[in-house]
Amino acid sequence: xxxxxxxxxxxxxxxxxxxxxxxxxxxxxxxxxxxxxxxxxxxxxxxxxxxxxxxxxxxxxxxxxxxxxxxxxxxxxxxxxxxxxxxxxxxxxxxxxxxxxxxxxxxxxxxxxxxxxxxxxxxxxxxxxxxxxxxxxxxxxxxxxxxxxxxxxxxxxxxxxxxxxxxxxxxxxxxxxxxxxxxxxxxxxxxxxxxx
Amino acid sequence: xxxxxxxxxxxxxxxxxxxxxxxxxxxxxxxxxxxxxxxxxxxxxxxxxxxxxxxxxxxxxxxxxxxxxxxxxxxxxxxxxxxxxxxxxxxxxxxxxxxxxxxxxxxxxxxxxxxxxxxxxxxxxxxxxxxxxxxxxxxxxxxxxxxxxxxxxxxxxxxxxxxxxxxxxxxxxxxxxxxxxxxxxxxxxxxxxxxx
DNA sequence: CGAAAATTTGACATGACTCAACTGGAGTGG
DNA sequence: CCACTCCAGTTGAGTCATGTCAAATTTTCG
Numbered sequence: 001x002x003x004x005x006x007x008x009x010x011x012x013x014x015x016x017x018x019x020x021x022x023x024x025x026x027x028x029x030x031x032x033x034x035x036x037x038x039x040x041x042x043x044x045x046x047x048x049x050x051x052x053x054x055x056x057x058x059x060x061x062x063x064x065x066x067x068x069x070x071x072x073x074x075x076x077x078x079x080x081x082x083x084x085x086x087x088x089x090x091x092x093x094x095x096x097x098x099x100x101x102x103x104x105x106x107x108x109x110x111x112x113x114x115x116x117x118x119x120x121x122x123x124x125x126x127x128x129x130x131x132x133x134x135x136x137x138x139x140x141x142x143x144x145x146x147x148x149x150x151x152x153x154x155x156x157x158x159x160x161x162x163x164x165x166x167x168x169x170x171x172x173x174x175x176x177x178x179x180x181x182x183x184x185x186x187x188x189x190x191x192x193x194x195x196x
Numbered sequence: 197x198x199x200x201x202x203x204x205x206x207x208x209x210x211x212x213x214x215x216x217x218x219x220x221x222x223x224x225x226x227x228x229x230x231x232x233x234x235x236x237x238x239x240x241x242x243x244x245x246x247x248x249x250x251x252x253x254x255x256x257x258x259x260x261x262x263x264x265x266x267x268x269x270x271x272x273x274x275x276x277x278x279x280x281x282x283x284x285x286x287x288x289x290x291x292x293x294x295x296x297x298x299x300x301x302x303x304x305x306x307x308x309x310x311x312x313x314x315x316x317x318x319x320x321x322x323x324x325x326x327x328x329x330x331x332x333x334x335x336x337x338x339x340x341x342x343x344x345x346x347x348x349x350x351x352x353x354x355x356x357x358x359x360x361x362x363x364x365x366x367x368x369x370x371x372x373x374x375x376x377x378x379x380x381x382x383x384x385x386x387x388x389x390x391x392x
Numbered sequence: 393c394g395a396a397a398a399t400t401t402g403a404c405a406t407g408a409c410t411c412a413a414c415t416g417g418a419g420t421g422g
Numbered sequence: 423c424c425a426c427t428c429c430a431g432t433t434g435a436g437t438c439a440t441g442t443c444a445a446a447t448t449t450t451c452g
Contacts, residue, residue: 075347077340090337126322133329140336141286144273147343151271151379155440175399183347188440190400351408371431384408386432 039104046102052091061108242298248287257304
């Protein structure tokens with residue numbers, strides 16, 4: 001087995017073991033149900049109006065989940081970086097077309113799996129069900145925390161928070177995407193940045 | 197066994213079977229790990245700064261999750277009605293003190309369980325892990341949908357949406373709580389209502 | 393280098409907030 | 423059962439944060 005694969009498997013293992021202890025064999029089974037995919041910058045993991053068939057574990061790179069609003073403006077819902085699972089959960093679980101798209105913002109390497117394969121895996125490796133229960137709980141917690149920041153803080157504070165927490169975001173992601181993630185217009189973000 | 201208990205057990209069973217098929221025995225085991233609690237209107241299920249020890253399944257009634265912001269104003273995060281699980285997940289999972297409170301807005305009957313008991317249950321009834329994985333996924337999906345409404349719609353639309361979806365909310369819940377749930381000031385909500 | 397995309401700037405518009413005063417209804421106690 | 427209090431809801435004036443639109447400028451990238 002190729003060095004790169006070993007590296008990816010180790011990364012997955014380290015990640016999963018934070019939730020549940022898996023044996024080496026279990027990790028093997030899980031890894032063998034995943035496929036490796038490479039996406040170039042700007043490429044779509046999920047195009048608009050498609051059913052989101054796969055769940056993606058980001059090994060390396062950066063993606064965003066976004067949609068086009070009624071005025072034709074892009075709205076970024078969330079960014080995904082390494083060691084995050086990304087999918088449009090609504091579309092993935094219910095098998096309905098996704099208005100949202102997933103796009104690579106940098107060249108990105110992922111492990112991915114379909115819903116059917118994942119269901120199989122849950123049966124082969126029951127502990128994985130627990131791991132995903134916890135992963136989903138953590139996602140819920142972090143989305144709730146984000147909501148709180150939105151309710152409590154001004155857009156200026158939201159921006160400085162984000163930059164403090166993930167300083168290199170400002171370089172890796174165009175400003176207008178950050179603006180739409182923060183729920184403000186690009187012009188106003190530009191205004192805010194000037195005043196620092 | 198008391199009629200009321202039978203009734204509650206049936207309600208729980210119907211609810212859980214929407215996610216996973218459980219046998220009668222499994223439902224019994226689950227039910228026996230839950231306790232029944234009654235809360236009077238205005239009573240707290242979770243007071244401020246306490247660690248949220250329990251997860252509540254609402255049999256009947258209405259509760260809210262809220263906090264007091266920096267200016268001393270109440271902010272309602274979410275409402276819980278029958279057949280919903282309510283907890284401050286962050287506090288419950290990580291065992292950290294909760295700035296948020298849970299309060300009954302009507303006389304409310306719940307089934308509740310601690311984290312430790314729930315962990316035990318997951319081991320006794322492994323299918324429950326799957327059920328909660330799905331329940332958590334659904335919570336995540338619905339919070340994401342709520343976020344989208346917030347990003348896309350004006351506060352006027354958010355209000356009329358809410359009233360359309362849950363018409364009796366307007367009667368069961370004071371306006372100022374609805375306002376804070378919608379993220380607007382009570383004065384402004386009053387303004388909006390006038391213009392219909 | 394040149395075209396297209398991203399960002400900045402400025403003028404103006406507006407949704408939503410704050411504060412303070414007023415109204416009306418729901419308890420509560422004498 | 424009345425009088426009083428208290429709290430929710432309304433109204434209005436003034437203000438501020440943030441949006442929109444259009445033009446100018448800078449950056450990116452083929």
